[in-house]
Amino acid sequence: MKMKWKGWALAASALLLASGTARAAPTAEMLSDPCAGCHGTYGNSAGTTTPTLANHSKQSLVDAMKKFKSGERPATIMGRIAKGYGDVDFEAMGDFFSKQKFHAANQPFDKKKAARGAELHSSNCARCHLEDGKEGKDASPVMAGQWLDYLKIEMGLYTSGKRKMSDEKKEKVQPLSATDLEALLHYYASVTR
């Protein structure tokens, strides 16, 4: 048996060398489970201001982590955390969270605002945020069933110019009033699946 384990260890270290990481790579699960203290078990957040990560597209998560790390995206704490990982780790986390089952936040919302928001979503947002905002295309994160408090914080960062918008997003968001934006977010809060 001894020989066998040595063999395993050798094979494992050869793999590590091949992947070129500075440290032995923890599994995707091992890298992602510590995030649960703030983002909930398997990325389903129970707290209203930390986003659910479950079922985000891999690309959206990787993109967010890279921008937190570089400082391009404003954050209270994610910048400090993202600096603890490399691109390979982000890929692994993206893989892990994208495969987790999403549980929509159970939260109150304003029905009237949500109805108005539904119209705004189809006219302004649906082209990129597909399927009623449920599934992120490319780098867009899941918004339907996300916590309203969190969506409000991020929208505030966009409209105050602290978080950079793509030109496409700017074109659609800038014409909307504060009331419109609020309605839009209530719409996303209202969508459960």
Place this chain on the structure above:
Amino acid sequence: MTMERRDFLKLIGAGVGVGASGALFAQSSGQRVVVVGGGFGGATAAKYLKLKNPGLNVVLIEPNRQYVSCPLSNEVLGGEATIEHLTFGYDGLKKRGVTLVHDTVTAIDPQARKVTVSGGNTFTYDRAIVAPGIDFRWDAIKGYDEAASHAIPHAYKAGAQTTLLANQLKSMKDGGVVIITVPEYPFRCPPGPYERASMIAHYLKHHKPRSKIIILDAKESFSKQGLFMQGWKQHYEGMIEWVSGSKGGEVESVDVATRTVSSAVGNKHPADVLNIIPPQYAGKIAHTTGLVDPKGWCPVNVRTFESTQHPGIHVIGDASMAGAMPRSGYSANSQAKVAAAAVIASLRGVPAGEPSFINACYSMIAPEHGISITNVYMVKDKQLIEVPGAGGISPMDATPEFRKLEVVHAKSWFRNVTTDMFT
């Protein structure tokens, strides 16, 4: 990693097979893991053992039917939370199939792999995870023993002690003096005493504004010091005085009858409300089991959190010596996942994987003023270290909006971490 013949035969008996991924695995039904202590470390460990391997027989032994969290207990003193907010039951873990035994572990026999509880029942285990938290060194401060703590609270285990301190603050006269004493490192929650001073100041400012707080500290500096001092100046100018060890902050004795602290340099400080945070070490059961080093903490292999003194027993949370990680609820939660994975790997007869950890601690200075410290950790050359270049404290020059956001994120963290532990 070597595997003994006996273990190999056990594996065959348990049904060894080759999984879809080609990895060697053993079905684990019938294998039993006993978890001692249902706090941040133990509850998380029990949950993650079941989450990752539902076939395991997981027994969680914890004397209390309800757990009262220390995180947010300082906010009870400030009137920003209630004990009910901090109280959790074990029904969620039961639903996951964890067997709850509400009793105190009185002995662990590492050779026989057997745990005994005060009722006399015994439980054998294939692996044990021990997470008893801390106990106080009642012999460290003259005059301050367990009996004294019923009059002069430590409030460093939450629950009745927190309520006692809160009530004493409520019945104190305006213009009174509150003294908090802080021991030398290591103790649980390094920013805890200073968050406590902040929350007490918040209460006093609104109800007894002529009062003062004195922190008698054995140390020369403290966690998030710059941020705390900045916040105190902003919200509680002139109310909080911090006395370092070399300036007379080190406590030698306490006179319970007069609520007076004597410092090592001979100064006497009478208090209207006195809060003694005593020096600490690993919870008692770690001592009786022989898991501690001469200083009273448990050395572990930081890749697996298995005791270096007793194989088969993993020690996590405050009781363990986890290198660069501070003793916090977040650390205990993170270590629990590493230990659970290592236990599962070992029961399957495969080597434990590379670990990864996070710690984060929020502190509330005022209801709209939060600060944090965080880090990411890895194991290198058998040491548990901070990942270079990561982590750190909230910026000194943050805006009021940023400070306000850290308060809501602190509450969100609390919701998530307790849900991660108990459901």
